[in-house]
Amino acid sequence: MFQVLSIKGTVNFLRHAVPISILSLILVIGSLTSLATKGINWGLDFTGGTVVELEFSSTADLQALRAELSSEETEGVVVQHFGSSRDVITRLPVKEGVKSETQVEQVMAAATKLDPKVIQKRVEMVGPQIGQELAEQGGLAVLVALICILIYVSFRFEWRLALGSVAALAHDVIITLGVFSLFQLDFDLTVLAGVLTVVGYSLNDTIVVFDRIRENFLKMRKGGPEEIVNTSITQTMSRTIITTGTTLVVVIALFLKGGTMIHGFATALLMGIFVGTFSSIYVASFLAVKLGINREHMMPVEIEKEGADQDPLTP
Known part of the structure; x- marks a missing residue:
């Protein structure tokens, strides 16, 4: 028997989803434009x-x-x-x-x-040869990471949620790269490590929210998809604030006092934490709602046993 959860005290996060999603789309288009026109200021690690x-x-x-x-x-x-x-x-x-x-x-x-x-x-x-090899290996590392994540979320979640999480990851990476392109900041191996860390951070935050969404779709009898998503985000918000806050303290310390060697790494993490936090709500979750996620999609598939349609009294 499903537990009835109250939706009192729920914050209506999705009320602002449309304007923030439009802002995200503008940022993504601007980042892609900057990457296409200005490119990336490759650091010494890649150019030699x-x-x-x-x-x-x-x-x-x-x-x-x-x-x-x-x-x-x-x-x-x-x-x-x-x-x-x-x-x-x-x-x-x-x-x-x-x-x-x-x-x-x-x-x-x-x-x-x-x-x-x-x-x-x-x-x-x-040397130029070493720089070229590092560039190839770095690009391959990002590609393999994104493919593995795509496979993981496809098996873990219903396809609407999986598509939302992949869109959020692409959103975070593109905007982070766009910032480095716009301001022509050095992009070296430490920054590449920062981008991969952003991918993991953003995915972790999205999975926590999606797990609660899936759980509440099965537990809550009342409320439509938007109400259930808002409730799920509200329930996980305290965890998000604590995790983001403690991470920001460390990253800001690295950004201000870490020195030149890890300045790019801290910059990538700082950008990724901000965009990754709101993309879990206003990109991943909102896209899943717009794709029509509902309670029926969360129900486990019933498997009929062989002979279940036969009369048990029939010899």
């Missing part, structure tokens, strides 16, 4: 080359530094601020016949000419 991070004693003059780095060995160098106006990062592409050590020496000579107190904080060198 040399990165030199410098700290000047006062505000760095980027134009003057670019002018000093006008030799054939440093052609194509990218010079930009990194964090504060005193911190500068230079990216030098791979040049055939030119050693990375030579490029680093020229960068330091140019920087010292502008500021004798300049400090070399970091130097990274990656």
